Amino acid sequence: MTVTWQTLADALSLGGIYALMAVGIGLVFGVLRLVNFAYGQLIMAGAYAIAYASVWGWPSWAGILLCFGVVLALSVLLDRLVFRPLRTHSPAVMLVATFAIAFLLQSIAVLSFGQLGTVASTLGPLNQPWDIGGVEIRKIAIVSIVIAAVCLALLQLLLTRTSVGLQMRAAAMDFRTARMLGVRANRVIGGAVLISGLLAAISAFMLTARNPQVTPIFALDDTIIVLAGVVLGGLNRPIPATLGGFTIGFASGILGGGLPTNQSQYLPTFLFGAVILVLLVRPNGLFARGGSEERL
Amino acid sequence: MGTAEVELDGRPGESLRASSISRSFHGVQALRGVSLELRRGEVLGLIGPNGAGKSTLVNVLSGFDRPTRGRVHLGGRDITRWRAGRRGRNGLARTFQHSHAFRGLSVRENVAVSALGNGASQRDASRRAEELLELLGLAPYADVPAATLAHGDERRLGVARALATEPHYVLLDEPAAGLPEAEVPDFAAVVRSVRDEHGAGVLLIDHNMALIMDVCDRIQVLDQGETLAVGTPDEIRANLDVAAAYLGESAVTEE
Structure with a gap:
């Protein structure tokens, strides 16, 4: 197995994208104790927005704007129509509800756009290589590493320096006590869902640039791998979840690029096998500190 | 002794009131018809042996538990069905025994x-x-x-x-546990300043009888889910029932 600079850059960029997705899933899990299985379909919807904007001949920036609009609108709808009414029900009810939404969105995509998919050709130039000191690296790899780093830094500032961020962290640690202290549930949940949606839109853009063929199962595999990564890192803290997402993205990038083609179909087997092994040794996750958290 | 009335200045009718609260857990009666009134600007001690129902009463008052029977009023409004968060935003705060x-x-x-x-x-x-x-x-x-x-x-x-x-009312569930004895007077001063400077009503649960006797305006004694006595510290000290139920069997000393 040989690792080229291109493979390394690709792995770093996939790690960055998965880290953003992990934060998006982890933030909502933090305040709602809900794993949002429809997260991949939010990304798929954003990818279709970019693809159709491209089919309609819109410039790429307009397609990206449409992607943000669609994903954020869906996130807000999801919060208002599903999360808020079901918030006080058992986690199992909400979990099943997000499964239902995932299948619903996927079916809508199949019925409306067909199985074959649509190509987002406007983002094609991002797949052209940049020549960096004699090494050719796809532009999207560099772009997504930079975007992921900037987003994670901004997010860290938001969570530690702002009032809503502090309240989100408190609510993620102990929702009931936070509410007792006056923290508004709808505000922190709405905030988390919105940021999670923003991250889904950004991920949609970067994943579409990497793979312009948008189908109804777009980002499905990625989301399952990210979920494993989030569990691997430790579910209820943003930073471990982020590291988990990055680790599994990076690993799958390296393995995917390094394995011979006839073996790369076993990639998920390797990844999930490794996740199971890690969790057997560290049940709280690879990057979690201390004992298990109290669950309410 | 009965219910002792203590003269309190100002704000008549401003109180956090529990009326005839009962709470049972799987057939075990933790509280049986307990009433309690915490007025603004007073420190009310709530004492009793372990298992007397003190924390259950605090949970009911703060909205962390619902009574099987009875009502809770905050400044005249019936808040029995309010969630903890809404009570919190309306001037009720609490601490917990477990962090x-x-x-x-x-x-x-x-x-x-x-x-x-x-x-x-x-x-x-x-x-x-x-x-x-x-x-x-x-x-x-x-x-x-x-x-x-x-x-x-x-x-x-x-x-x-x-x-x-x-808060207008603050419920302190064993706040001085684990505090070195030398720091208890400082803590008593904190409790007094909450009452005097902020005009808050303080409900103080603690096993440290020196602190309770020192800082409370009134004391209510619970035993086996019922109110045994309510009165000033002097009255409670003089009450033999209390001594039998609580002071006698617990290791804490007053001096």
Whole structure:
């Protein structure tokens, strides 16, 4: 197995994208104790927005704007129509509800756009290589590493320096006590869902640039791998979840690029096998500190 | 002895009131028709042996538990069905026996988040946090994670956090447990300042009888889920029933 600079850059960029997705899933899990299985379909919807904007001949920036609009609108709808009414029900009810939404969105995509998919050709130039000191690296790899780093830094500032961020962290640690202290549930949940949606839109853009063929199962595999990564890192803290997402993205990038083609179909087997092994040794996750958290 | 009336200045009718509260858990009666009134500007002690129902009553008052029977009123409004958060926003705060600190947040952030929840601006929240950490002697630990605090300090963090909401009524569930004996007088001064400077009503549960007798205006004694006596510290001290139910069998001494 040989690792080229291109493979390394690709792995770093996939790690960055998965880290953003992990934060998006982890933030909502933090305040709602809900794993949002429809997260991949939010990304798929954003990818279709970019693809159709491209089919309609819109410039790429307009397609990206449409992607943000669609994903954020869906996130807000999801919060208002599903999360808020079901918030006080058992986690199992909400979990099943997000499964239902995932299948619903996927079916809508199949019925409306067909199985074959649509190509987002406007983002094609991002797949052209940049020549960096004699090494050719796809532009999207560099772009997504930079975007992921900037987003994670901004997010860290938001969570530690702002009032809503502090309240989100408190609510993620102990929702009931936070509410007792006056923290508004709808505000922190709405905030988390919105940021999670923003991250889904950004991920949609970067994943579409990497793979312009948008189908109804777009980002499905990625989301399952990210979920494993989030569990691997430790579910209820943003930073471990982020590291988990990055680790599994990076690993799958390296393995995917390094394995011979006839073996790369076993990639998920390797990844999930490794996740199971890690969790057997560290049940709280690879990057979690201390004992298990109290669950309410 | 019956219900002793203590003269309180101002705000007639301003009280947190529990009327004939009963609460049973799987057939076990934790509270049987207990009534309690906490007025603004007073410190009410709530004592009794372990299992008397003190914490259950605090849970019912603060909305962390629903009574099987009975009502809770806050300043004349029936709040029996209100959730804890709504009670919190309407001037009711509490501490917990078991730490409910946000363990991953710093001590300062724990207090600030409480002020923010109560509508303070970010600047006011950090100012209030500084003041309260100073008041409770926690200033040296402001920037460490709450998880690293010693038990007694954790209790005081709970008090600081409850006070950060600027409550009208504050329920302190064993706040002085784990506090070194030498620091008890300072803590008593904190409780008095909450009453005198903020005009809040303080419900104080504690096993430290010296603290209770020193700082309370009135004391209510619970035993086996019922009210055994209500009165001034002197009256309670003189009451033999109380001595039998509580003081006699517990290891705490008054002196």
